[in-house]
Amino acid sequence: MLTNPVLEAMKKRKSIRSYTSEQPSDEVLNAIAAAGQQAPFAAQLGSLLLKRDVKKNPFKAPWLFTVCIDLHRMETIMKARGWSRKMSDLGALILGVQDAAYVAENMVIAAESLGLGSCYLGATPMYAKTIIDDYGLPPKVFPLVQLTMGYPAEAAAVRPRYPMGFTLFEDRYPQFTTEEIARAMRVMDDGYLAQDYYRSHNAMIPLADGSEETFTYGDYSWTEHISRKLGQWGEDPSGLMNALRACGFFLDEPGTGEAA
Amino acid sequence: MLTNPVLEAMKKRKSIRSYTSEQPSDEVLNAIAAAGQQAPFAAQLGSLLLKRDVKKNPFKAPWLFTVCIDLHRMETIMKARGWSRKMSDLGALILGVQDAAYVAENMVIAAESLGLGSCYLGATPMYAKTIIDDYGLPPKVFPLVQLTMGYPAEAAAVRPRYPMGFTLFEDRYPQFTTEEIARAMRVMDDGYLAQDYYRSHNAMIPLADGSEETFTYGDYSWTEHISRKLGQWGEDPSGLMNALRACGFFLDEPGTGEAA
Numbered sequence: 001m002l003t004n005p006v007l008e009a010m011k012k013r014k015s016i017r018s019y020t021s022e023q024p025s026d027e028v029l030n031a032i033a034a035a036g037q038q039a040p041f042a043a044q045l046g047s048l049l050l051k052r053d054v055k056k057n058p059f060k061a062p063w064l065f066t067v068c069i070d071l072h073r074m075e076t077i078m079k080a081r082g083w084s085r086k087m088s089d090l091g092a093l094i095l096g097v098q099d100a101a102y103v104a105e106n107m108v109i110a111a112e113s114l115g116l117g118s119c120y121l122g123a124t125p126m127y128a129k130t131i132i133d134d135y136g137l138p139p140k141v142f143p144l145v146q147l148t149m150g151y152p153a154e155a156a157a158v159r160p161r162y163p164m165g166f167t168l169f170e171d172r173y174p175q176f177t178t179e180e181i182a183r184a185m186r187v188m189d190d191g192y193l194a195q196d197y198y199r200s201h202n203a204m205i206p207l208a209d210g211s212e213e214t215f216t217y218g219d220y221s222w223t224e225h226i227s228r229k230l231g232q233w234g235e236d237p238s239g240l241m242n243a244l245r246a247c248g249f250f251l252d253e254p255g256t257g258e259a260a
Numbered sequence: 261m262l263t264n265p266v267l268e269a270m271k272k273r274k275s276i277r278s279y280t281s282e283q284p285s286d287e288v289l290n291a292i293a294a295a296g297q298q299a300p301f302a303a304q305l306g307s308l309l310l311k312r313d314v315k316k317n318p319f320k321a322p323w324l325f326t327v328c329i330d331l332h333r334m335e336t337i338m339k340a341r342g343w344s345r346k347m348s349d350l351g352a353l354i355l356g357v358q359d360a361a362y363v364a365e366n367m368v369i370a371a372e373s374l375g376l377g378s379c380y381l382g383a384t385p386m387y388a389k390t391i392i393d394d395y396g397l398p399p400k401v402f403p404l405v406q407l408t409m410g411y412p413a414e415a416a417a418v419r420p421r422y423p424m425g426f427t428l429f430e431d432r433y434p435q436f437t438t439e440e441i442a443r444a445m446r447v448m449d450d451g452y453l454a455q456d457y458y459r460s461h462n463a464m465i466p467l468a469d470g471s472e473e474t475f476t477y478g479d480y481s482w483t484e485h486i487s488r489k490l491g492q493w494g495e496d497p498s499g500l501m502n503a504l505r506a507c508g509f510f511l512d513e514p515g516t517g518e519a520a
Contacts, residue, residue, distance in 0.1 A: 002291040005265035006373035010295045010366050031262040033428045035270045037421045039365065042382045043486050044422060050430045073426070073436070074490065080441055083487035088497035092490065094357070095382060098405060101361030102368075106270050108300065109369065113266035122302045122355060135433050145358060161297045162304055166333070168293045170310045173395050176333070181340055226303050227343035230334065230352065235514050237348035251511060254495050 009112045014158045016117025019061040019150035021054070028114055029063075032149070035110035039102035045069055045092070046100035049135050049143075059119060061148035066124065066131060067104045069096030071140035071248075090251045093142070093244075100144050107147065117152035120145055128243040139248035160191025160222075189221035198225060208232045269372045274418045276377025279321040279410035281314070288374055289323075292409070295370035299362035305329055305352070306360035309395050309403075319379060321408035326384065326391060327364045329356030331400035331508075350511045353402070353504075360404050367407065377412035380405055388503035399508035420451025420482075449481035458485060468492045 033048060047070035050063060057064045071092055075085055085092070108118050124131070124146045131143045161167075166176075166184040174180075198204055199217035205228040207213060215224060234240070244251060293308060307330035310323060317324045331352055335345055345352070368378050384391070384406045391403045421427075426436075426444040434440075458464055459477035465488040467473060475484060494500070504511060 001294070002287055002374065004373050006269050007291055007295055007370055009266050010298050010370060013298065013300070015300065027262055030424070031267055033424060034261070035267055037424065037427050038270050038273065038418075040273070040275065040368065040380055042380075043490065044427075046427075048428045049433065050428060052430070074486070076436055076441055077445055077483050078487045078491060080445065081483055081487045083491035085490045086492055087490045087494040088500070090497040090500050091494035094385060094404075094500060097354070097357040098361050098380075098382070101358050102365045105299065105362045105365040106369070108362075109366070110267055110270060113264050114262065120300055120302075120358075122358070125354060135429070135431070137433050141433065144354075158298075164290070164293060164297065167297050167304075167306075168308045168310060169395070170312070171395070173309065173397050173401065176336055181336055185337055185340065223337050223341055226334070227338045227341045230303065230345045230347045231338060231343035232346055234347040234351035237350040237512065237514065240348070240350050240354060241512070252497065252501070254497065 005113070006109075009109050012158065013108065013112045014117075014156045015119040016148075016152045016154060016156060017059045017119055018152070018154040019059060019117070019148070020153045021062070022151045023052070023062045024116060024150060028116070031114065032107050032110045032116070036103040036107040039099075039106045041099045041102070042095040043074060043099065045071065045074060045096035046103035047073060047141070048103070049131075051134075057148055058121065059148045061119075061150040063149040065104075065107070065147040065149065066135070066143045067100045067145050067147060068137070069093060069100050069142040069144055071096065072138045075140060086254075088254050089244075089249045093249055093251065096142070097144060104145060104147055107149075111149055115151065116149055117156075118147055118149045120147055125240055125243045128246050132246065137247070142244065142247040142249055157195045159195070159197070160188050163187055185223045189223055192222045193219075197221075205229065205232070265373070266369075269369050272418065273368065273372045274377075274416045275379040276408075276410075276412045276414060276416060277319045277379055278412070278414040279319060279377070279408070280413045281322070282411050283312070283322045284376060284410060288376070291374065292367050292370045292376070296363040296367035299359075299366040301359045301362070302355040303334060303359065305331065305334060305356035306363035307333060307401070308363070309391075311394075317408055318381065319408045321379075321410040323409040325364075325367070325407040325409065326395070326403045327360045327405050327407060328397070329353065329360050329402040329404055331356065332398045335400060346514075348514050349509045353509055353511065356402070357404060364405060364407060367409075371409055375411065376409055377416075378407055378409045380407055385500055385503045388506050392506065397507070402504060402507040402509055417455045419455070419457070420448050423447055445483045449483055452482045453479075457481075465489065465492070
């Protein structure tokens with residue numbers, strides 16, 4: 001397999017949930033933020049909030065970034081040019097999620113290359129109202145995902161991934177065979193079990209319907225865990241829809257940009 | 261400013277729209293796809309379609325990737341475990357866009373590190389129906405963004421970005437001053453003008469309301485261009501909503517996963 005420092009950084013990255021108290025330098029901050037900013041964009045719709053308050057950080061990391069989809073800044077510029085936004089919130093959201101995610105991922109890999117660790121916090125949109133208050137967000141800024149960052153205080157293992165043939169499909173999307181599915185599940189489950197991941201994180205998700213638990217940490221692994229997440233959580237889209245609305249994003253309406 | 265090969269690759273990357281006819285090796289393909297697959301995930305919801313057909317590639321690049329949000333594969337695994345998805349399509353979409361975007365961005369930077377260039381094609385969702393047919397996509401797979409890739413046949417310049425103070429906000433989202441807005445606009449506009457970008461790409465967007473053009477390629481630049489995009493395009497969200505529905509994503513409904 002080919003290798004170089006970039007591929008190495010990507011291969012080595014894993015989520016870090018324990019950090020040293022060392023405050024990384026402003027030079028490191030600038031390098032990581034600049035790497036994020038240099039990500040490809042449709043319309044530079046990503047912006048970054050930073051909080052350096054270990055006490056308010058979920059993993060006591062020195063940095064907490066909140067990566068936002070920022071239509072407010074875009075509309076400010078459009079206004080200065082005599083334009084108002086017509087593009088729908090849904091259209092701008094789909095572009096904006098990508099702009100913001102590319103910024104975030106560049107930062108994660110840049111951090112890895114500088115010896116820092118990071119962890120994405122996927123539940124961020126559910127805390128939109130708190131984040132609006134904390135940072136004084138204007139309308140049309142949606143907090144997509146948070147990122148803890150700092151120097152790692154744990155030696156986490158790289159987590160397994162599906163086999164390549166279960167991810168990269170040439171010319172046609174395949175009809176998965178029973179054996180291919182079983183093999184992909186085995187790779188994931190055996191991989192996490194070998195690392196004793198769920199036991200060491202005490203991360204088994206309880207059965208919500210009250211039925212008896214049939215798994216132990218000896219056999220509870222990734223495919224069961226992810227099935228319990230997607231099979232039990234977030235059934236009602238109104239929580240997320242309300243979070244979007246609280247940030248001024250109305251997905252089923254035409255563009256709602258401020259008048260110029 | 262700190263530097264290393266990872267930061268350098270991110271700093272040097274720019275969209276490439278002209279490619280040599282050289283077919284990159286399968287070793288290079290595997291390295292780039294593996295780098296993408298190694299991206300952080302919420303639920304491994306990103307999957308990759310590949311077409312190696314220069315004639316069907318918008319920039320005659322040797323590779324066209326279509327990066328998808330793949331709930332079908334996830335549900336296949338859940339079914340094998342006796343689960344069906346409850347999480348709403350909106351919730352899964354917000355997680356899935358991130359999973360898919362992190363894969364894509366890792367691939368872009370990995371490609372850069374191996375001497376390849378790439379370009380995101382942001383209009384991909386509007387071609388959902390064609391892509392479903394071309395690749396035989398099952399329901400619950402949404403083509404988010406395409407990526408052309410190959411060895412560059414042009415020496416494109418790195419495009420400008422907002423000043424850092426217009427992107428990274430510590431503790432509070434700022435109230436932009438008129439001068440800050442003007443400066444950010446100047447950085448972007450002067451930067452693209454210095455590269456003669458819009459003239460050399462013949463990329464001026466016409467005024468849709470039929471009013472007289474007041475710009476020339478001597479002063480038409482990024483802030484006017486992006487204003488015309490967001491100020492004229494995509495007002496009706498139903499095109500995108502229909503593309504999502506064609507792929508089996510219903511944003512305003514509770515989870516619609518197949519029954520186990």
